[in-house]
Amino acid sequence: MSVLVLYAAIFSLINLLQNDDSTKEERPSKRVRSDVDIDPLMSAVLPDPSSFSDPKIWKGHQLESPLLLNHRPSTANGVPITLSHPIFARFQELCNSCEVNQGECDFVTSVMDPFKDEDNRREKFIEIVEQYFRRTCERTFFGKTHTDGCITMRKGLLWIPLAILEVKPELGIGSGCPYVQATAYYGRYIVDGLSEAHKKDHEQLWYSSCCPTFLIYLTGPYVGIAGASMLLGARVFCALKICLSELETYYENLKFISKNDNIPRQAAFPYIQEIDFNDVTVYFSYLKRIANKLLKFLMKLFGCQNISGGMDDGDYGICDLDSQMKKKGGDIMFM
Incomplete structure (x- = not known):
């Protein structure tokens, strides 16, 4: 089973947000998947996200038949992210255009201070995330493991992640890659949902939507939004603040549809x-x-x-x- 870029709706931003040439052609790798792979079975046993973040572990899963199309390695790619859901084209647009104020600048500079360990950095970052976004960011269990933080919303009986946070203390300190680990948490969510009691509702959400989610990963003072680096600075967080509200509205208005065996799941294709x-x-x-x-x-x-x-x-x-x-x-x- 593979969690496609279409599902994650965030992974290939690492290309799109760091390259202003939005018209550049996406060249498929030699391992471009055929039509039989575009809506894979939800049957994989995904590794624990913290262990999956170790390159010695993830490369064994990602080289031939990638579980996560997160561009690690580069052949683990899929449909460009802005074609999976319009919220990501909106985010890209805002990163280039939105006007920032002192709040965004304070947000960025506040992560520059040193912290004695990962827990202290995570707690401080969550504190400023909650103040800036005016949203609760909690450590959320995905299966038997939990994230460093997750911004969620309620839809009926379901809790849906709008953003997943992963933190490492400093470059060179802390095991594994926070970006890969965050993508693995998303994979766990797609497979397991956030509650066994509402598995059927989660499957209906998955069938009705590409399940767009943002990833926020922090290593020391370096912040990424699914590949958007500190080069974009305060504007990234201004854009993310706007897009989290718009993404929440999308989920609130999302109408669930029933599975139709005669028509492939449309959420697995471009929107x-x-x-x-x-x-x-x-x-x-x-x-x-x-x-x-x-x-x-x-x-x-x-x-x-x-x-x-x-x-x-x-x-x-x-x-x-x-x-x-x-x-x-x-x-x-x-x-």
Whole structure:
């Protein structure tokens, strides 16, 4: 089983947020997955996140058939993150545009001080996170292990993580990579949920959504938001504060849908599911990825009643989102 970038909805920001050239083509690796892998079975036994953060451990799981498509190593990649959910394109936009104030600057400078151990650094960071975001950040159990901190929201009987926090005391001190460990906690959430008592509700959430979540990882004074480094400084936290509220609104308004064995789980595909054609909006469902093509998909059309030109509901087409990385709009070919 693999937790795709589509599920994590945060992992490939390490490329997108550190490169202003948003039109750069995403080149698939030699291990690009075929359509049979895009919605993997929820059957994997994931390692403990703290041990998984050790490169001696994670490389054994990640080299051939990655459990987590988190770009560790670089061949563990997937669909670009901004195509999995619009909240991440929004975050990227805000990182370049939002205006910061003294609060954001104080937030960033407060992590520069030394601390005697990881617990002290974590407690101080959680304190300023809670003050700045005005949200509770608690150590949350994912299965039998717990995070350094987690910002959650309630939807019905479910607790949903908006952000997961992992802390290491300083560079060179503390075992493993905090980024990899945070991705492993997310993997545990996708597989196990936060409560065994509400497993069925969690499965319905997973079927209805790509489950977007932000990762915050701190090593000494160096803060990352799923790959957005301190180079972005205070603006990153300003953007994250806005996006956490917008992400919470997304989950609040999310309508659960029941599993349909005749249609693949749409949340495992890019969120783009409509296109304007001759001034009419055409909708489509994804069926599968075209083998060895990272951003080409077979789709099925509906909502074609008002279109002239021979297109009907149920017709098939190929959606080519490779061009989305180079120009506005994707290419749609009808069959």
